[in-house]
Amino acid sequence: MKKKSTYIISVILSVFLVFGLLGSAAAVLAYTSVSAGSCISLAKKNSVPAKIQTELSRHYSEKYNSSGIPANVYMDVLSESYLTDVMEVYINSGFDALENDGTFVAAMPKNQALEDSIDKFFNNYADEIGYEKDAAFEKKLNETKSNAYSLIGSYSDVYKLSAMSSHGVLAKLSKLYRHKALLMADALGFTAIILLLLMLVNIRERRTVLYWTGICSVIAGVLGLIPCIWLTATKYYNSFTIKQPQVFTAFTGMLYRLTALMTALLAVLTVAGIILVIIYALTRDKEEKHQQPAPVISENH
């Protein structure tokens, strides 16, 4: 770092390198951890289907006074495995939309037992009160089945992907998601180019590239770790405003997981940076000792 101009250019390139390292870490994380498979496995791990079942049961129990349909008409036939299937359909459809043009289409799995249960209740009720099973009756029956599927779908859409689609958010996100591999390559490529430039600028003292890369890794690691540790320590995501427990659990579970992965990645970056700086310091000391002039021994006999 003997020449001023070399030093200044290296400092400027280091600023870019820090951003490059942070961007690369985020891109790698998004590429490897944001997928339908990871969302589904995380939701299962956090028992989200069980929460969907509990919330549906609560909803139908609360609605009994207005609808007159006992909750068990629905809940006796809505198994956790069926709700898991519905949840998976919505997540897979959401990610399909992200990989295409953002158009969300979810084919709700049919539940014959549910339809039969609703048919049975309505027919028994109509027979009890002597209600004529006319066109209005059939219309009400079909409406009830359709509303049941619609509600189950809405409760099982734990990442609110259909809502995001209807608000145009999925279409905007799909423009990024479709090209996530390219974005990752761009971020890594940018970082590599900055490193190459650092090497070229410090061609007379190539060893100093270890120093610059080391401090940039440490700076990027520490600057990223501070907010990640704060978010985890303060349980910031617990203030997420959506009150439905299954949606809350799915979203916050995903956010905490991504934060934990980012923390780990940045910790590795920090440690790698420290190691590079230590190597630079040790090799620099060795070289300085080699360069020291040999002691002169006078010959006086």
Next chain:
Amino acid sequence: MKDKKSSAMLHVLTPFIVTLLVVGAAVLAMIKPSDKLKVYFNLAFMDDLKTDPTTAGSGLVIRQNEIIEDYSGETSSTGDVIRPQFGEMYAHLSGSSLSLTIPVYWGTNPELLEMGACQSGGSKLPGEGGNTVISAHEDTYFSELSSVKPGDTITINTNYGEFVYTVSETISFVRTDKRYLQPTEDSRLTLYTCKKDVLSSSDERIGVVCTLTEAKFYTGGEQ
């Protein structure tokens, strides 16, 4: 020796210089999008106390008040109303055929409907003259509304007066029919909720229209 010392200082100071430059660049880059991001973050993570999801708020300021129900001072049949703010609990509603004393909030939104009955912000306050329109969920606060019949009394207690109404008719209408919710010349109270029936449409509403029979504005003097 001097060179070695200054080189070591430079090696130590450089990371701080780079950090300052990085943070400075990041702050400059975030100046424009920060306002929009702040809005999104506030909407998404609104509960500063980071409590559990059942208590997380939506940003609406809900004000609970102590409502006077055993006023013993002087009253008058005319007086001024005290206009509440949106989300403020300003009255208690009770009735001769209702087993609950129902809190009444000014303004209607899903969060307030979970907490009590809601008065439409465009309708008149009790004692103001005109149509006072109050609604609530049929499975909670207005679950007994279907059993209210003509001749029953409904009492609304506020902190500016007590108002007694007598039920004059029961009503039934579809959601899109606004005739019972319109302003009126006479002082009346309109209570409504959804109709509960397995085979009925969810668009149907039922309720009661009540005529004001007694208005007692609190004037503050001792009797």
